[in-house]
Every structure is written in C-alpha cells, then in structure tokens.
Amino acid sequence: MTTDIRPEELLERWDRQQSAYIRHRNQRFDAIANVVEELVGPNPRVLDLACGPGSLTARIRLRLPGSTVVSVDKDPLLIAIGTDVFASDPQAQFQLADLDDPAWLDHLGTFDAVVSSTALHWLAPGVLARVYFELAGLIRPGGVFLNGDHLQYDAATLPLLSQLAERDDQQQQEQAFATGADSWDAWWALAAGRPGYVEAAAQRELCWQGHDAPPPKVTLGYHLEALRSAGFGEVGTVWQYLDDYVVAAIR
Numbered sequence: 001m002t003t004d005i006r007p008e009e010l011l012e013r014w015d016r017q018q019s020a021y022i023r024h025r026n027q028r029f030d031a032i033a034n035v036v037e038e039l040v041g042p043n044p045r046v047l048d049l050a051c052g053p054g055s056l057t058a059r060i061r062l063r064l065p066g067s068t069v070v071s072v073d074k075d076p077l078l079i080a081i082g083t084d085v086f087a088s089d090p091q092a093q094f095q096l097a098d099l100d101d102p103a104w105l106d107h108l109g110t111f112d113a114v115v116s117s118t119a120l121h122w123l124a125p126g127v128l129a130r131v132y133f134e135l136a137g138l139i140r141p142g143g144v145f146l147n148g149d150h151l152q153y154d155a156a157t158l159p160l161l162s163q164l165a166e167r168d169d170q171q172q173q174e175q176a177f178a179t180g181a182d183s184w185d186a187w188w189a190l191a192a193g194r195p196g197y198v199e200a201a202a203q204r205e206l207c208w209q210g211h212d213a214p215p216p217k218v219t220l221g222y223h224l225e226a227l228r229s230a231g232f233g234e235v236g237t238v239w240q241y242l243d244d245y246v247v248a249a250i251r
C-alpha cells in the first residue's frame with residue numbers, strides 16, 4: 001500500500017498508536033519536561049535517546065523554546081520522519097545512532113539533560129548498564145537523566161499488582177484500537193508505504209535483521225542501582241502509574 005501521507009500526520013498517528021500501550025503517555029512526558037526545566041533551566045542542551053519519530057523531542061521543544069535537542073535512534077525510517085517533521089526547526093537535530101555500538105556517542109558533545117521514553121527496555125541488560133556508564137560521562141555535573149518506561153512488576157513477588165497492571169494495559173489497548181488508533185503493524189505499513197520513505201524502509205529492514213527475540217526484562221531496582229554505580233548522585237522515581245515509571249538520575 002502506498003500513500004503520500006504527511007510526516008506530521010505519521011507523527012500524530014505514532015502518538016495515538018503509542019498511547020494505546022501507555023495510558024498516561026502525556027503525563028509521563030509532562031513529568032519529564034517539568035523536571036528538565038526545574039533542574040537545568042529553560043535553555044538546556046538535551047539528548048533524546050532512542051527518539052523514534054520525535055514525540056518527546058516535540059514536547060521538549062514546545063515546553064522549552066530555548067532548548068536545543070539532539071535526537072538519536074537506530075531506525076532509519078523513524079529518523080527520516082523526525083528529520084522531515086522538524087526540518088524548519090534549527091534547534092532540533094535528528095541523527096542515526098545504534099546504542100548497541102559503543103561508538104554511538106562519538107562527537108555528540110555533552111548535555112544538560114538526557115531523556116528517553118519507551119525505549120531502553122529494547123536493550124540487553126549488559127548494554128543498558130554500559131549506556132548508563134556512558135551517560136554519566138555525557139551529562140554535565142548537575143545535569144539530569146530521565147527515563148520513562150514500563151518496568152514490569154516482578155510477577156513472583158507481586159502477583160496481584162502484576163495482574164492489575166496487565167489488565168490495565170489490555171483495557172487501554174482495547175479501548176484505543178476500538179476508537180481508531182493504528183496497531184503497531186498498521187502504522188509501520190503506513191510509514192513504509194509512503195513513496196518518499198521507500199529507501200529508509202529498506203534500510204530499516206537491514207538494521208533490524210537478527211533482532212527477533214526481545215531482551216530479558218530488568219527491574220526498577222536494576223535501573224536504579226546501575227545508575228548509582230555509573231556515578232549518578234541522586235537516583236529515584238519522579239512519576240509512576242502502576243508499573244509505568246519515570247526514573248530520574250542527577251549527575
């Protein structure tokens with residue numbers, strides 16, 4: 001299916017699709033933007049880690065017009081969409097970077113804040129720990145790292161909370177898809193079918209080859225301890241809905 005859909009519409013539909021999996025995605029974004037503003041001021045240099053097509057970048061740019069955002073992701077199609085959506089914004093820059101490759105941070109410089117959303121659970125636990133040590137070197141003293149993600153309850157020790165969170169997820173998905181949100185697969189078909197993204201879609205196929213199995217999940221405790229070990233000072237949570245958290249770490 002080929003449709004000449006506008007990149008801006010792809011981003012809007014991505015947001016709806018992602019909100020099917022994250023009931024309070026907007027609140028999560030607000031919590032992240034609030035803490036960035038409070039801790040590092042209105043004109044920060046921000047890194048959006050595993051940015052997708054730029055949802056959190058958009059929120060930071062809207063909330064903090066003095067910000068400069070560098071947005072990185074390994075997916076060529078998502079980077080192509082982000083680049084097009086923000087083409088007229090000189091303070092937002094999208095670039096390819098694969099966090100599995102330790103060279104991902106070369107030439108990025110330092111940041112007042114690094115933010116991320118619904119992404120770091122895609123990393124293997126060892127890669128996640130390595131990235132946290134690397135972030136400690138990328139963020140200036142007093143700067144902050146904020147990560148919004150589902151960090152599943154441990155079903156063995158918290159069976160009821162686990163079931164509650166699973167049911168809530170299920171209900172949110174049913175409601176969102178029944179009221180017109182694209183499914184994950186439908187959204188990708190739409191994006192890859194846009195004539196201008198044929199080449200980026202082909203590159204995407206290549207870059208995800210061999211990544212079929214999701215990595216093992218890690219706990220909230222793993223994130224907090226890895227960040228402490230990496231050299232962050234204050235480490236804790238600044239927002240939570242069931243098993244959906246925003247973790248903050250101050251350098």
Ligand SMILES: C[S@@+](CC[C@H](N)C(=O)[O-])C[C@H]1O[C@@H](n2cnc3c(N)ncnc32)[C@H](O)[C@@H]1O
Pocket residue numbers: 018049050051052053054055056072073074075078097098099100116117118119120122123
């Ligand atoms: C569910 S999307 C979330 C995107 C965006 N942060 C948002 O909240 O809409 C997960 C993102 O992580 C990216 N990602 C996964 N593994 C990555 C890696 N090794 N390096 C860079 N990006 C990665 C994917 O390409 C994808 O854009």
